[in-house]
Structure formats: C-alpha cells, structure tokens
Amino acid sequence: MTALPTRVLSPAVRRTRRVSLAVRLTLxxxxxxxxxAPLYWMLVVAFSSRAELLGGQLRLWPRSFTLANVERVFGSxxxxxxxxxxVAISLVVxxxxxxxxLMGGYAFAHLRFPGSTALFFTAIATLVLPxxxxxxxxxxxxxxxxxxxxxxxxxxxxxxxxFGLFLARQSMLSVPRELIExxxxxxxxxxxxxxxxxxxxxxxxxxxxxFMSLLQTWNDFAWPLxxxxxxxxxxxxxxxxxxxxxxxxxxxxxMAFALVNVVPIVxxxxxxxxxFVAGFVRSGIK
Numbered sequence: 673m674t675a676l677p678t679r680v681l682s683p684a685v686r687r688t689r690r691v692s693l694a695v696r697l698t699l700x701x702x703x704x705x706x707x708x709a710p711l712y713w714m715l716v717v718a719f720s721s722r723a724e725l726l727g728g729q730l731r732l733w734p735r736s737f738t739l740a741n742v743e744r745v746f747g748s749x750x751x752x753x754x755x756x757x758x759v760a761i762s763l764v765v766x767x768x769x770x771x772x773x774l775m776g777g778y779a780f781a782h783l784r785f786p787g788s789t790a791l792f793f794t795a796i797a798t799l800v801l802p803x804x805x806x807x808x809x810x811x812x813x814x815x816x817x818x819x820x821x822x823x824x825x826x827x828x829x830x831x832x833x834x835f836g837l838f839l840a841r842q843s844m845l846s847v848p849r850e851l852i853e854x855x856x857x858x859x860x861x862x863x864x865x866x867x868x869x870x871x872x873x874x875x876x877x878x879x880x881x882x883f884m885s886l887l888q889t890w891n892d893f894a895w896p897l898x899x900x901x902x903x904x905x906x907x908x909x910x911x912x913x914x915x916x917x918x919x920x921x922x923x924x925x926x927m928a929f930a931l932v933n934v935v936p937i938v939x940x941x942x943x944x945x946x947x948f949v950a951g952f953v954r955s956g957i958k
Contacts, residue, residue: 711934717927718742741924745915748925751932753904754911759936761826761896761907762889768831769885770878777840778866782852792841798834803894814899825899826907830889836881843877844870879947883940890937908933 718741720734745751780792814825847870855865871878893909900906912933915926941948 711938714927714931714934717923718931719928720924722922722924741922741928742931744922745925745928745932749911749914749929750904751908751911751929754906754908755932755936757823757905758890758907758909758933761823762886764823764827765830765889766882766885768827769833769836770881772832773836773840773881774871774874774878775866776837777842777844778862778870780837780841781844781847782849783862792837795834796838807895807898810895811898820899821901821905823905826892826896829895829899830892833881833885833888836885839881839884840874840877843874847873876947876949879944883944883948886940887937890933 716732716734719737719739721736721738721740724735776795780788810829811820814820814829819825819828851869852865855869860868890907891909892907896907897910897913900910908929912926912929915922915929
C-alpha cells in the first residue's frame with residue numbers, strides 16, 4: 673500500500689502564514705491587554721492604602737499592599753448577605769431562562785403551527801425595548817400579584833429571554849431533522865425527542881445560555897433597585913450604591929466591593945469557556 677504524498681508548501685506560502693500568525697497573535701495580545709486593563713487597575717486600587725489614593729501617589733503596583741479596603745467593606749456592610757442574594761436570584765433566573773429558551777427554541781425550530789414565524793419575530797422584536805420602557809407596567813404587575821419586595825419580583829419578569837430564545841432556535845436548527853423523524857417513527861413523542869435527543873446534543877448551548885443569563889441577572893441594577901425594598905434583600909450591584917458618597921467617594925472600598933462582584937463571574941467563565949465557544953459556533957453566530 674503506497675503512502676499518500678505529503679503537500680509541500682513553498683517558502684513564500686510558509687512566510688505568509690508566519691506573518692499572518694504573528695499579526696493575529698499581536699492583535700489578540702493587544703485586545704487582551706485592553707480588556708484586562710480595567711480589571712488590573714481595579715486590583716491596584718482595591719489593595720492600595722488610603723494615603724496613596726488621597727495623596728495622588730498611586731502607581732502601577734501598590735507601594736504597600738494592604739487589605740484595609742476589603743476589611744472596611746466587609747465590616748461596614750452585609751456583603752455576604754448581598755452576595756447570597758445575588759447568587760440565589762441569578763441561579764434561579766438562569767435555570768428558568770435556560771429551560772424556557774430550550775423548550776421555546778425546540779418548538780420554533782422543529783414544530784410547525786399557525787403563526788409560528790410571526791410569533792417568533794414578535795418575540796425577537798422585544799430586544800429593542802429597554803427595561804425603562806416597560807418598568808412601570810412591570811411594577812404594576814408585580815404589585816398586583818403581591819410580589820413587590822420579594823425575590824420573585826426580580827426573578828419572574830427576567831426569567832424569559834428573547835435573545836436566549838433566538839440562540840436556542842438557531843442552534844437546534846442544526847439538529848438533523850432525519851434523526852428527529854426517525855425517533856417519531858419509533859413512537860417517541862415530542863417530549864421524549866426533546867429529552868433524549870435534543871438535550872444531549874445541546875450541552876454547549878446550555879452552557880452559553882446559562883452564563884449569559886447569569887451574567888445579565890448578576891449585573892442587573894435598575895429593576896432590582898425598584899422591586900426590592902429591604903436592605904436584607906439587596907443584591908451586590910445595589911449594595912455598591914451605598915459606597916457612593918454625596919461629595920467624595922472611598923475609591924479603595926469601592927474597588928474592593930467591585931472586585932467581590934466581578935470575581936465569581938470571571939471564575940465561572942474561565943471554568944466553562946470551552947462550552948461557551950462551542951455553543952456560539954453551533955448557533956451560527958460568529
């Protein structure tokens with residue numbers, strides 16, 4: 673059995689590829705530095721002494737590394753309570769959002785019913801509506817249901833995501849229709865097809881939807897500020913408001929508090945980043 677001939681690249685092609693690789697690496701490095709610069713500056717300010725911040729002597733690295741800002745934040749505010757609230761609300765919203773997006777995406781991708789296209793594009797059209805437009809209506813609804821001032825006042829209005837629905841539909845369109853039809857011929861219903869075929873193939877999509885919903889809910893400020901009225905129910909973004917002085921601000925404590933808000937999300941992203949990339953690739957969004 674003869675071996676297949678290997679393709680030999682000319683010196684010009686190899687040189688072009690090396691230059692292209694060097695350019696891409698340079699651009700990626702510059703982009704990474706631009707993205708990481710605010711996070712690095714947050715770390716520097718959070719662990720710098722108050723004298724350095726007030727005296728204008730801040731450098732690229734703290735002259736005297738200190739935990740005073742972190743201790744002041746945790747000693748003055750119920751940070752652990754607010755952190756627990758953020759975790760609980762974000763997780764519940766993420767689970768509900770993923771469930772609704774997957775079920776809706778399957779329905780719009782593989783079921784045919786009158787008005788499905790119009791209904792799908794109507795749902796997508798809501799993406800252009802900012803929360804400020806529907807805030808009064810949402811407030812009247814949650815008040816009428818007796819949910820105002822509870823966790824559910826934040827969870828229920830944000831549990832459904834139009835972009836999550838769009839992303840799920842685009843991804844599920846890549847599931848072979850022949851596979852679903854074969855299962856239907858064998859007697860499987862839509863729920864069995866969704867549970868046994870579609871869900872196992874949608875793990876990267878689930879990771880993307882979960883992280884996007886988690887990130888959006890974690891950083892949400894406007895609606896929780898209106899829907900929650902008790903200090904013990906506040907989330908971290910609302911708690912950050914307490915550090916903003918009327919005439920001056922404690923920048924070290926503010927950056928330390930912001931660090932507490934950022935670290936959990938960064939950790940989740942680093943842990944599941946390969947699933948996020950795979951999910952976006954499968955959805956057809958580049």
